[in-house]
Structure formats: structure tokens, C-alpha cells
Amino acid sequence: MADAKPxxxxxxxxxxAAPAAKAATGAFxxxxxxxxxxxxxxxxxxxxxxxxxxxxxxxxxxxxxxFLLLHPLWNAIGYxxxxxxxxxxxxxxxGFLFDCRMCGxxxxxxxxxxxxxxxxxxxxxxxxxxxxxxxxxxxEPDMPCVWVQxxxxxxNMEKGNAIMNVQKPVNQSxxxxxxxxxxxxxxxxxREAASKEGQA
Amino acid sequence: MSPDxxxxxxxxxLEPLPGHSSRGRLERVLRRGEFAVTAELNPxxxxxxxxxxxxxxxxxxxxxxxNAVDASGANCHMSSVGICALLTRMGxxxxxxxxxxxxxxxAIQGDVLGASAMGVQNIMCxxxxxxxxxxxxxxxxxxDLDCMSLLETVRIMRDNSxxxxxxKLTTPPQVFLGAAINPFAPPYDFRPYRLAKKIEAGxxxxxxxxxxxxxxxxxxxxxxxxxxxxxxxxILVGVGPMASAKTARWIRSNVPGIHIPDxxxxxxxxxxxxxxxxxxxxxxxxxxxKEIEGVSGIHVMAYRQEEYVAEIVHESGVLKxxxxxxxxxxxxxxxxxxxxxxxxxxxxxxQQQMAEAAAHHQH
Numbered sequence: 001m002a003d004a005k006p007x008x009x010x011x012x013x014x015x016x017a018a019p020a021a022k023a024a025t026g027a028f029x030x031x032x033x034x035x036x037x038x039x040x041x042x043x044x045x046x047x048x049x050x051x052x053x054x055x056x057x058x059x060x061x062x063x064x065x066x067f068l069l070l071h072p073l074w075n076a077i078g079y080x081x082x083x084x085x086x087x088x089x090x091x092x093x094x095g096f097l098f099d100c101r102m103c104g105x106x107x108x109x110x111x112x113x114x115x116x117x118x119x120x121x122x123x124x125x126x127x128x129x130x131x132x133x134x135x136x137x138x139x140e141p142d143m144p145c146v147w148v149q150x151x152x153x154x155x156n157m158e159k160g161n162a163i164m165n166v167q168k169p170v171n172q173s174x175x176x177x178x179x180x181x182x183x184x185x186x187x188x189x190x191r192e193a194a195s196k197e198g199q200a
Numbered sequence: 201m202s203p204d205x206x207x208x209x210x211x212x213x214l215e216p217l218p219g220h221s222s223r224g225r226l227e228r229v230l231r232r233g234e235f236a237v238t239a240e241l242n243p244x245x246x247x248x249x250x251x252x253x254x255x256x257x258x259x260x261x262x263x264x265x266x267n268a269v270d271a272s273g274a275n276c277h278m279s280s281v282g283i284c285a286l287l288t289r290m291g292x293x294x295x296x297x298x299x300x301x302x303x304x305x306x307a308i309q310g311d312v313l314g315a316s317a318m319g320v321q322n323i324m325c326x327x328x329x330x331x332x333x334x335x336x337x338x339x340x341x342x343x344d345l346d347c348m349s350l351l352e353t354v355r356i357m358r359d360n361s362x363x364x365x366x367x368k369l370t371t372p373p374q375v376f377l378g379a380a381i382n383p384f385a386p387p388y389d390f391r392p393y394r395l396a397k398k399i400e401a402g403x404x405x406x407x408x409x410x411x412x413x414x415x416x417x418x419x420x421x422x423x424x425x426x427x428x429x430x431x432x433x434x435i436l437v438g439v440g441p442m443a444s445a446k447t448a449r450w451i452r453s454n455v456p457g458i459h460i461p462d463x464x465x466x467x468x469x470x471x472x473x474x475x476x477x478x479x480x481x482x483x484x485x486x487x488x489x490k491e492i493e494g495v496s497g498i499h500v501m502a503y504r505q506e507e508y509v510a511e512i513v514h515e516s517g518v519l520k521x522x523x524x525x526x527x528x529x530x531x532x533x534x535x536x537x538x539x540x541x542x543x544x545x546x547x548x549x550x551q552q553q554m555a556e557a558a559a560h561h562q563h
């Protein structure tokens with residue numbers, strides 16, 4: 001199971017963890033394959049998002065307010081009917097910025113704007129023990145660990161402390177749905193409940 | 201003889217004690233403030249229970265808990281549930297590891313109940329290595345839960361008597377919850393906070409990854425003490441002997457998450473007998489870390505060198521004369537034997553001789 005590695009700096013094949021072990025299975029293994037889907041070969045945009053986590057946090061807060069302001073509109077059209085177009089936009093915008101995997105329950109605000117679903121182990125609560133000394137992933141040797149980035153990003157954010165919250169397990173039945181609409185609907189429901197309580 | 205035995209049945213749980221969440225030996229030892237020693241069982245690639253018993257017998261009288269690994273390094277072996285079921289029969293105190301790599305939340309919650317029913321008192325919640333590390337890299341990585349949500353899941357089962365779904369349990373699993381820490385991987389300054397998170401999620405004891413860099417560990421423990429975490433959780437330091445400089449080098453570049461400084465490799469290389477030096481190095485590290493405030497024990501991982509665990513524990517003197525549980529006859533059995541002896545009144549009755557006498561007896 002040992003990978004044949006030349007002495008000195010180990011040779012890294014892009015995105016191909018344990019290439020020798022995979023080759024030994026007899027299957028044709030092109031480079032850049034891994035059990036976790038790789039949508040892109042470079043991580044430039046993702047890393048930019050982490051570097052600018054504070055700006056993105058500020059921007060998202062405004063954006064969420066706007067979405068909540070539009071709640072009557074969503075309600076009028078029907079949340080079910082706007083789901084598809086909003087999901088389309090969300091997938092592409094967040095896909096570009098964060099390599100979003102559309103888990104449908106966005107945790108970016110508590111993970112320093114580094115999407116935890118890009119972790120091959122899909123850890124949502126912090127880095128595993130296998131992070132390489134250079135800060136790269138154990139499974140994908142050429143990828144910067146999502147959680148090393150998350151820690152960096154959270155340091156810049158105003159509410160970076162949210163990284164300390166224990167996240168619930170992913171609800172797999174919410175995959176491929178819009179997190180923006182869910183957050184808006186929940187916030188609107190909370191607001192309504194609060195106003196009802198205020199009246200009572 | 202260890203005070204932590206069930207006088208009627210070695211395989212049965214101990215008497216419940218106030219403030220204890222499990223009925224196991226490890227929790228008692230730690231809560232009494234004694235320096236605990238745990239070891240890792242090398243899981244057999246066989247279906248023979250004898251293999252497990254033999255591998256566990258090596259640790260007899262030297263450790264307070266035996267880790268049953270769950271396909272560590274993503275290499276397939278006998279399951280941790282199976283090993284634990286065998287060990288509890290014999291009275292050992294296994295620590296069942298659960299890795300999130302191979303099972304989803306439905307399987308894991310079922311296993312927790314099954315294990316607890318078999319008498320497992322300690323459960324260790326891990327994320328698990330990636331499938332690429334093992335002998336079957338084509339396997340599907342599950343990772344449905346992560347170590348944190350797994351800890352929380354088992355804690356909810358134990359304390360709230362409920363599944364994750366909210367469905368009620370009639371008898372909750374009474375287990376002592378463990379987790380792993382690795383202070384030797386980046387992001388270094390996040391690691392103590394991650395321990396805090398694990399404690400919040402339910403960790404009551406933690407075992408660390410192999411510690412070869414004591415200054416680095418000291419730095420970590422300083423931060424842990426500043427956060428007051430050592431009072432909320434028992435910290436066991438992972439140690440182990442290196443067979444040679446070559447093994448150390450191989451582990452460094454092939455096993456994820458193990459940090460071995462160059463000084464360790466130089467020391468091993470310079471030695472006449474590298475194996476002996478590796479053992480000595482392990483003892484030296486134990487002697488250094490046991491003095492650090494907040495360290496409650498050691499976790500000896502002597503993969504394929506299990507026979508050295510007793511020597512290492514003995515020579516480091518961490519037990520301070522204490523004898524952990526050992527597979528031996530129960531005091532109740534001794535009482536019964538003594539009573540039988542008394543009833544016999546010292547007479548030896550040989551069945552053959554008596555039959556012979558009866559056959560030749562004149563009526």
C-alpha cells in the first residue's frame with residue numbers, strides 16, 4: 001500500500017491521492033480523480049473569497065436583508081415557484097465564488113467563507129488530524145485544507161467566532177435546494193412569531 | 201487485585217457510581233485521579249476469536265482500557281463492534297472506536313446500542329482516515345456525520361435517551377465518551393478551540409495522536425489550560441515506540457497526521473540498536489509528558505510491537521505500583537473452592553479405586 005515516492009520532496013500528482021494504490025487496482029486512473037468531485041483545477045477564486053471574507057460577510061448581510069425585504073414578493077409568487085430560478089442563480093454565483101456543493105444549508109458565515117463541503121470528508125466542525133504540515137489536505141495533496149482556510153477567513157470576520165458553534169449533521173434531503181430562500185423564509189417566520197408575541 | 205471488578209461476573213458492568221456516566225473501569229480510574237494507561241489492540245484479519253484474546257492478553261495487568269480500532273488507516277480488519285463484544289465477555293475494558301468513514305448515522309446509532317448492550321462502556325468518536333490511505337482506495341467514503349456530530353449524537357442518545365430523530369430509547373447506552381486530538385497538525389492555533397468544541401459536543405476524555413514533539417505539545421497544553429479545558433476533560437497523550445529510523449521516515453511521509461521531528465529520526469539513526477532506542481525514546485517522552493499539568497494518562501500505540509507495551513509502562517513507572525485489572529479468578533470463585541475443600545475434609549476420593557473396591561467387596 002506504500003506509494004513509491006522518490007527521496008526528498010514527494011512527487012504530487014494533481015488531485016490524485018495515493019496514485020500507486022489506485023493504479024494497483026488495475027483500473028485506468030487518469031490524473032485529477034478523487035472520490036470527492038473536483039469541479040475545478042485551480043483554487044484561486046475560493047482562496048480569494050477567504051482573503052476577502054470580511055467584505056463578503058458585509059455584503060451577504062446586506063443581501064440577506066434585501067431578500068428578507070422581498071419576502072412579500074416571494075410569498076406572493078410562492079416560495080415553491082421561485083425555488084428553481086433562485087437555486088439556479090445561487091448555484092452559479094456560489095459555485096463560482098466558493099466552489100459551492102449545494103448542500104442547501106449554507107454554513108459559510110460560520111466557516112470563514114470557506115465551503116466545508118469541499119472537504120473530502122465533508123467535515124463541518126473543524127479540521128481532521130490529517131492536515132499536512134504545509135496546510136494542504138490529506139486526501140487531495142494539492143488542495144489547501146478547507147479548514148485551515150476557514151480558520152484564516154474567520155479571523156477577519158466580525159462574527160468569526162461562529163466557527164466555535166457545533167454544527168448539526170447535514171440534512172441530506174435538503175441537497176440542491178436554495179439556502180438563500182430557506183434562510184429568508186425562516187427569518188420571516190421568526191419575525192412574524194415575534195410580532196405576534198408582541199401583540200399578545 | 202484491582203478494586204474495579206464485578207464480583208459475580210467479570211464480563212458484566214460494574215456497580216453504577218454517582219457522577220459517572222458509564223459503568224466501566226476506565227472512567228473510574230480517571231475520576232479517581234489515577235494516571236491512566238490505554239493501549240491499542242492490533243485487530244486480526246481473521247474470524248477466530250482466539251486471535252483477539254491472544255492479542256489482548258499481552259496487555260493483561262498493564263492497561264486500563266484497550267482501543268478496538270475501526271479499520272484504522274482505512275485498512276479492513278475485524279470490526280470494532282466484534283472485537284469489543286469478544287473483549288467484554290472476558291472482562292476487558294475495551295474502548296470502541298467509531299469512524300465516520302464507513303457508516304452513516306443509521307448504522308452508527310444502531311451499533312452504539314448494540315455495543316452498549318454487549319457491555320461496552322467507552323466509545324471513541326473519530327472522523328477516520330480517508331479511503332485513499334487504505335488497501336481499498338476504490339471504496340465509497342461515507343462521512344455522513346463528522347466526529348463532532350457523532351459525539352453529539354451519542355451524547356444525545358445517552359443523556360436525552362433519544363435517537364437523532366427524536367424517537368425514544370427505552371434504555372439509553374451508558375457510555376464514557378472519547379474523542380481524538382491532534383495538536384501537531386495545522387491550523388495550530390485553532391486546535392485548542394477544536395478541543396473546546398469537542399468537549400461542548402460531549403467528549404469526556406481525549407486521546408492524542410502520536411506525540412514526538414514535546415515542546416509543541418507543551419505549547420498546546422498551555423493554551424488548553426488557559427481555556428480551562430483540562431478540568432472538563434481527561435487528556436491522554438498518544439505515545440509509541442518506533443521500530444527504526446526507516447519506519448519513522450515511512451510513517452512521516454505516508455501516514456496522514458503524524459508529525460515526527462528530524463531530531464527523533466537523527467536520534468534513531470545514531471543508535472546501535474534502533475529498536476531499543478525507539479523504546480527508550482518512547483519512555484523518555486512519557487517521562488516528559490506525564491509531568492505536564494493537565495495530562496491524565498497515556499495512550500500507548502505500539503503497532504506490531506504490542507509485546508513492548510508492558511515494558512514501556514513498567515520502565516516509565518507511570519502506574520506508581522498500581523496494578524490495573526488482569527484476567528484472573530474471581531474472589532467469589534476462591535470462596536467457593538475453599539468451601540468445597542472444607543466439605544471434603546481433606547479426604548481424597550478416587551472414583552476408580554472406589555469402583556474397584558466395590559467390585560471386590562464380599563456381600
